[in-house]
Amino acid sequence: MQVRLEKLSSWLKQESIDAAFLTSTANVFYLSGFLCHPHERLLGLFVFPEAEPLLICPQMEVKQAKNAGWSYEILGYDDTQNPWEMIRDALTSRKIQPNGVRTLAVEKDHLSYRRAELLMSILPGVRFISAEDQMHQLRMIKDSKEIGIMREAARLADYGVEVGFSALKEGVTEMEVVAVIEKELKQKGIQSMAFSTMVLFGEKSGLPHGIPGNRRLQEGDLVLFDLGVVLEGYCSDITRTVAYRSAGEQQREIYETVLQAQLSALDACKPGTPIGELDKTARKLIEKAGYGKYFPHRVGHGLGIEVHEYPSLTSTNTQPLQPGMTFTVEPGIYVEGVGGVRIEDDVMITEEGCEILTNFSKELLIIR
Template sequence: MQVRLEKLSSWIKQESIDAAFLTSTANVFYLSGFLCHPHERLLGLFVFPEAEPLLICPQMEVKQAKDAGWSYQILGYDDTQNPWEMIRDALIFRQIHPDGVRTLAVEKDHLSYRRAELLMSIFPDVRLVSAEEKMHQLRMIKDAQEIGIMREAARLADYGVEVGISALKEGVTETEVVAAIEMALKQKGIQGMAFSTMVLFGEKSGLPHGIPGNHRLQEGDLVLFDLGVVLEGYCSDITRTVAYRSVGEQQREIYETVLQAQLNALGKCKPGTPIGELDKTARDVIEKAGYGNHFPHRLGHGLGIEVHEYPSLTETNMDPLQPGMAITVEPGIYVEGVGGVRIEDDVIITEEGCEILTGFSKELRIVG
């Protein structure tokens, strides 16, 4: 964590910024090792070019922050105290006068208008600038420890798909399969699911972000699983599609097209490749098969502390892949009245190419 703080502090100094104030759970965790979901309460981290950082959190979370290894000052407050007044007093005590903070880096995508007003009441002449891009840059490249955790999180995602397939039987509902998956994963010791687990049957598999319900499984349905876990603060994300008892000719064609698109894109996963080339590679396969209008989303996204991180794998993103990037590769085809297929893997870019973290089979499986 110290190295990460030093990198941000050096950037602040280089850009002639007086301080950074980060309030998102993900960025505070990245820089402090302290994972906190404060709900409506304030969680914040001040980082300075020279002075030691300052963590602000609810009083009831102070022990957890210390247990996480945070060794610098913690400003804990209870529900009857005003944390903004406490921040002002703490800074003055440190001889950091609010009038002297003229430029403050914040997460513009996260900081609410109300909190921006409160910050400006503390720092009356402040100019807010964005810390978002720098934090994206820092978090985008994973270190060995992060990759090790993500390997295990991916292994557990594989297990979740295995449990889901084992739960398939005639008449079972989507939500019943979701419950089986999540119970089995919680028994493995995960912190939680990375997002709402998706299990979709039949025509509903044709909804890229469908919501599981009481739809019952029947022969000939495609079954789409999209799930991930949170382990030690890091996410996994896998999608697999199977057929129940039988598969139609068009369903098979869709599946094989998506699989080829994904394999071709994975073949481009190496340092220096423009990100947009991955999306175009997969999209070309799908368009050639006549399903271009049925692939409505980007190829994938960054992965890490959050399930959706930088970079975005769109055709227009020409940033090069770099060693240490963690991304998903997940083309899909969704046809109304037929169903949908999506195949997704978690991928780490390495010096030589890539490492695919998720290992569950991608062969078309007819189960039941």
């Protein structure tokens, strides 16, 4: 964590920014090792160009912050105290006068208007600068420890798909299969899923972000699984699609098209490739097969502390792939009344090419 703090401090110094104040759970965790979901309460981390950082959190979380390895100052407050006044006093005690913080890097996409007003009340005349781009750049390249955790998270996602396949039987509901998957993963020690587990049958598989319900499984249904776990603060994300008992000609055609599009995009995953080429590669193949209008989303997204983070794998992203980047590759085709197919893997760029972290079979499986 010290190296990460030093990188942010160096950026502040280089850009002549007086301080950074980060309030998102993800960025605080990245810089401190302390994972906290404070609900409506304030969680914040001050980082300075020269001075030691300062963590602000609810008093009930102070011990957890220390247990996570945070060795710098912590401002813990209870529900009757005003944390903003405590921040002002703490800065003053460090001989940082309120009017001495003229520029403050914040997460503009996260900081609420109300909290911005409160910051301005204790830092008169402060000017806000975006911290997002710098934090995205820092978090986008994973270190060996992060990659090790993500490998294990991907293995558990593979297991979740295996459990889901085993739970398929005629008449079972989508939600019943979701329950089986999540129960088995909890028994493996997983405390939370990376997002709401998706199990969609038949025509509902044609909804890219469909919501599982009481739809019952029938012969001839496509079944789409999209799930991921959170392990030690890092996410995995996998999608597989199978057919139940039989698959029609169009279903097979759609599946094969998506599979070839995904494999082609994976082949392009190597250092130096412009990120947009992955989307273009998959999209070109799907368009050639006549299903272009049925592929409505980007080919993938960054993956790490958050299930959706940088880089964004859109066709317009010209940034080159770099070793240590982790992201998903997940083309899909969704046809109303027929169903949908999406195949998604977690990928890490290496010095030579890429490592695919999720390894569950991608052949078209007919579940009997």
